[in-house]
Amino acid sequence: MKRTAGLWLLIGLAGYALLPWYMVSGGVFSLGWMNEMTGTGAAPALLQVVLHGKWWLSGPLPAFAAAALVLALVHGQTAMARGLIIAAAAGLGFLIAEALLIPGTAARFGWIAGEGQPGMGAGAFVTALGLLMILTTGISGLGRGRGDAFVTGLIGLIVALVATFVFYPVAHVLIRAFEMKGGAGYGISEFFGRFFSADLWGLGCLTGAECGPAINSLILAVMTGAGTTALGLAFALIFTRTGFRAKPLLRVLTIIPIITPPFVIGLALILLFGRAGTVTEFFADAFGWEKTRWLYGFGGIYLAQMLSFTPIAFLVLIGVVEGVSPSMEEASQTLDADRWQTFRYVSLPLMRPGLANAFLLGFIESLADFGNPLVLGGNFNVLSTEIYFAIVGAVADPAKAAILSIALLVMTLGAFLIQRRWVGKKSYATVTGKADSGRHAALNPALRWACYLTALPWAAFTAAIYSMIVFGSFVKLWGYDHSFTLEHYIRAFSVSFANGVRFTGSAWDSYFTTLTIAGISAPLTAFVGLATAYLLVRQKFAGKEAFEFSTMLSFAIPGTVIGVAYVMAFNFPPIELTGTSVILILVFVFRNMPVGVRGGIAAMSQLDRSLDEASLMLGANSFTTARRVIAPLLGPAILAALTYSFVRAITSVSAVIFLVSARHNMATSFIVGRVENGEFGFAIAYSAVLILTMLAAILILQLLIGKRRLRRADRVEA
Amino acid sequence: MNKFSSISLAAVLAVLAAPAFADELNVVCSNEQDWCDLMASNFEAATGIDVAMVRKSTGETLAQVRAEAGNPKIDVWWGGTGDPHLIAAAEDLTEASGADTSALLPWAVNIAEISGGKTIGIHAGALGIAYNADILAEKGLKAPACWKDLADPAYKGEIQVANPNSSGTAYTELATLTQLFGEDEAFKLLAEIGANVNQYTKSGSAPSKAAARGETTISIGFMHDMVNLRKAGFPLEIVAPCEGTGYEVGGVSVIKGAKNPEAAKKWVDFVLTAEAQQAGLQVGVYNVPSNSGASLDPDSPDLSSIKLIDYDFATYGASDTRERLLARWEAEVKGAGGAVEE
Structure with missing residues (x-):
């Protein structure tokens, strides 16, 4: 404890005394601030206090001093821990209070008149981090988290991050649900009336009229969650329990829909099944069927969501299905169970955490999905589009947007609690480290054919849609003029070789920005997500359930709300990030982290605790155990988290629309602009290039991370 | 622990690879992408401002x-x-912005007067009907x-139009009909048309796109969007309604507290000039420029040949009129059925 706390004390102190406290123009890595270290702009806190009279920045100094004194003078373990906690908590509390009380141009509540301060910079962050870590080290010294500074440090760090980048911004938006009409301040009286109104929860569709958007969203989400889980399971079973020959091809087909910018699927569906679509025309000509607009409404959204979200269920389930121990299945068969009984009573129950997490993700994705309902919604209103238009529509109503968001959150919370109960407290550990060289039981023929018959037509359907998209990018006007052209690609991605290589196509800028931001945010997302999963599965601490739910929060809220929340929270000091690439990275990390968390939880609940315990007993600490024992066994989960966060950073639309700026424009918002302008060929060509890029990235990731070796024969019983 | 420290520190520092605030002009453009790019490069060439x-x-x-x-x-x-x-x-x-509006057409000056000079008209686009x-x-x-x-029952399920609660285009239509026929008569007509509407879309440009692809037969929207689709090769025919029609005026505004107010004012001055406006012809801009000296594309809807109403922006842009009309629309048009999927 002494060493760790001492190290963080030095880091924190360095941040306080050496790094510029406020944000500096050009960024802290430009090092230009080193020449101006005495000026008000770039001075570290110590100099700000001494030279510029910003006395309120002096708070951390006594905290550091007190911590140092405690470390030097106090001897008892508990006493030292208490001392550190008190010193660090006081310093941290003072820092936060100071930052929130003196934002921007003038202090809040008239506290020290006329004083304002710019956004916090590197110095403030490092100081805060140092204090936080001294605090958590102190807590571990009290014996919490099994006395492990790594565990308490990780919890502290993630709690702080989630509080800053999820709660703080989301609170900015949700508070407006309590805003009274006509600018009469805030109050609870109007909230309940609006929240429980029949416009929102109407059940008219049971009697033939229209349902409220909340009910529509709920029905859609339950069906999408169930459908994607079933399809994902069918695919996962084909991969692990059958001798299907074209697995690599199937693998690509299962992945491809998540790497597609959302509106592209909608557009392809319209061109196939719309009133003037190819398939519709074919059936109208061949069988004289009436051409209808059935696609616009529940049917179309459901189809598009199934296409879009089945891969997520698959990614979560493949690792889990693979991980189910063959020994258990063999034991079952030795005890004279047939294959169906083995699957039904042994394998399937062991997959519960995977099924539950896949369902939860599908459910939440469907609730928050915005692109598909926008394109295919017709007169079927769902919450996410209602929220979007409550914010950007002709009549802006932030209170309505906030109330609808709360309705969404309530549903998410409900689904979350139900899935917790369903998974229960049983043990699902099947990766135990014991000799385990059996083979997975093959599926019984009926089940195998059931899987084939659901999954393969679906894969064929996906293949058809994607060949259409590629086709669409090479023709002049998809649907009307099918003469071959390369014009769309040339306009987007032309390169000029005169005077060296210059990227003259109009898409290059946003393309490079998108790849950079996705490339930075993906590993961060995977790290934060899996670290959170590790804490949730492996550690016990107070408030764990609330902590778990809070990590789901940013995922459950529609992107539009998150986007606006981030602008409202991070446009002003103490944390001023709008117009930078940092805000885009942050929004991706905290929005996509739940997938890492869910996948990590599903995979980790299969790893037997005895593995950790063996490692700890042999003298490794938690960090080494997590790195050397758990992480290698989490290959599929890490891959899923990395893939998903990379892809989502490239394909998400609604959250980034408010956050992109001239210098940092993202591919999707660029593409959406083109679509709005009717340039479908260009948009599709750009999407096709993005799809190929992501596919290449995924394949490279797969090669790098490789397969985990469970020392099981990697084949299926004949 | 040390490794963990360095990893988390590296992560935090990566996040701190913070922003640059160089001196430049930050423009949000709500026009077509090509038109945005062209205007930006022309402005850079003319003024040297980044x-x-x-x-x-x-x-x-x-x-x-x-x-x-x-902040x-x-x-x-600019635009929109x-x-x-x-x-x-x-x-x-x-x-x-205090820009000079003397060379502008009356409707552009009108917008500036209503807003106290805070926004100035840059182009106009008339509302119309399109069919596949x-x-x-x-x-x-x-x-x-x-x-x-459009109220003819023969068109049942064939017309698509946006929802005025979410779309400014549809609100312009609502306000136009109110000004043409009087409020009661307009709502009666809207309800009759509503019986033929297959879908009230969220976005204003969606109906014409659907008509272009044959997903609906008839759409209501802005003519310049329709010209755009027609030029792309879709079999879309554009109709200027015989009773007359309303129009929108696109604006340019300087944001209050802008970090680069001088450059922003230069931008406003620049986009109001005839030369800057007629450059739009190179990238297919089909709305009507506000500078009387700017030349027009032969394909763009000629406002002088269309019967335009004297659109009252002050009344119909006010939020109380808006709320009243929208509430009435919700009750009498949307509530009266329509939006039938075949």
Whole structure:
């Protein structure tokens, strides 16, 4: 404890005394601030206090001093821990209070008149981090988290991050649900009336009229969650329990829909099944069927969501299905169970955490999905589009947007609690480290054919849609003029070789920005997500359930709300990030982290605790155990988290629309602009290039991370 | 522990690879992408000011300007329908640029007067009807020529129009009919048309796109969007309604508290010049420029040949009129059925 706390004390102190406290123009890595270290702009806190009279920045100094004194003078373990906690908590509390009380141009509540301060910079962050870590080290010294500074440090760090980048911004938006009409301040009286109104929860569709958007969203989400889980399971079973020959091809087909910018699927569906679509025309000509607009409404959204979200269920389930121990299945068969009984009573129950997490993700994705309902919604209103238009529509109503968001959150919370109960407290550990060289039981023929018959037509359907998209990018006007052209690609991605290589196509800028931001945010997302999963599965601490739910929060809220929340929270000091690439990275990390968390939880609940315990007993600490024992066994989960966060950073639309700026424009918002302008060929060509890029990235990731070796024969019983 | 420290520190430092605030002009453009790019490069060539530009729709821009009020990251907002610009002016989110409006057409000056100079008209686009000629022939329907034709029960399930609660285009239509026929008569007509509407879309440009692809037969929307689709090769025919029609005026506004106010004013001056406006012809801009000296594309809807109403932006842009009309629309048009999927 002494060493760790001492190290963080030095880091924190360095941040306080050496790094510029406020944000500096050009960024802290430009090092230009080193020449101006005495000026008000770039001075570290110590100099700000001494030279510029910003006395309120002096708070951390006594905290550091007190911590140092405690470390030097106090001897008892508990006493030292208490001392550190008190010193660090006081310093941290003072820092936060100071930052929130003196934002921007003038202090809040008239506290020290006329004083304002710019956004916090590197110095403030490092100081805060140092204090936080001294605090958590102190807590571990009290014996919490099994006395492990790594565990308490990780919890502290993630709690702080989630509080800053999820709660703080989301609170900015949700508070407006309590805003009274006509600018009469805030109050609870109007909230309940609006929240429980029949416009929102109407059940008219049971009697033939229209349902409220909340009910529509709920029905859609339950069906999408169930459908994607079933399809994902069918695919996962084909991969692990059958001798299907074209697995690599199937693998690509299962992945491809998540790497597609959302509106592209909608557009392809319209061109196939719309009133003037190819398939519709074919059936109208061949069988004289009436051409209808059935696609616009529940049917179309459901189809598009199934296409879009089945891969997520698959990614979560493949690792889990693979991980189910063959020994258990063999034991079952030795005890004279047939294959169906083995699957039904042994394998399937062991997959519960995977099924539950896949369902939860599908459910939440469907609730928050915005692109598909926008394109295919017709007169079927769902919450996410209602929220979007409550914010950007002709009549802006932030209170309505906030109330609808709360309705969404309530549903998410409900689904979350139900899935917790369903998974229960049983043990699902099947990766135990014991000799385990059996083979997975093959599926019984009926089940195998059931899987084939659901999954393969679906894969064929996906293949058809994607060949259409590629086709669409090479023709002049998809649907009307099918003469071959390369014009769309040339306009987007032309390169000029005169005077060296210059990227003259109009898409290059946003393309490079998108790849950079996705490339930075993906590993961060995977790290934060899996670290959170590790804490949730492996550690016990107070408030764990609330902590778990809070990590789901940013995922459950529609992107539009998150986007606006981030602008409202991070446009002003103490944390001023709008117009930078940092805000885009942050929004991706905290929005996509739940997938890492869910996948990590599903995979980790299969790893037997005895593995950790063996490692700890042999003298490794938690960090080494997590790195050397758990992480290698989490290959599929890490891959899923990395893939998903990379892809989502490239394909998400609604959250980034408010956050992109001239210098940092993202591919999707660029593409959406083109679509709005009717340039479908260009948009599709750009999407096709993005799809190929992501596919290449995924394949490279797969090669790098490789397969985990469970020392099981990697084949299926004949 | 040490490794963990270095990893987390590296992560934090990566996040701190912070921003650059160089001197430049930050423009949000709500026009077509090509037109945005062209204007930006022309402005850079003319003034030497570095332009950072991003394209966002008007609704999104307004939401962002509201959220950023007090510490805006945008200097100037160019393009898009006038209503959100007027709302921004009314909410005191923008400030007067003091640009010279003497060379502009009356409707452009009108917008500037209503907003106290906070937004100035840059172009106008008339509202119209479009139909897909192929589908119309296939169904054996006759082409509509007037607003009142749309009430014909023969068009049942064939018309698509946006929802005025979410779309400024549809609100312009609502206000236009109210001004043409009087409020009661207009709502009666809207309800009759509503019986033929297959879908009230969220976005204003969606109906014409659907008509272009044959997903619906008839759409209501802005003519310049329709010309755009027609030029792309879709079998879309455009109709200027016989009773007369309303129009929108696109605006340019300087954001209040802009970091580069001088450059922003230069931008406003520049986009109001005839030379800058007629450059739009090179990239297919089909709305009518506000500078009387700017030349027109032969394909763009000629406002002088269309019967335009004297659109009352002050009354119909005001939020109480808007709320009253929308509540009435919700009750009498949407509530009266329609929106039938076949």
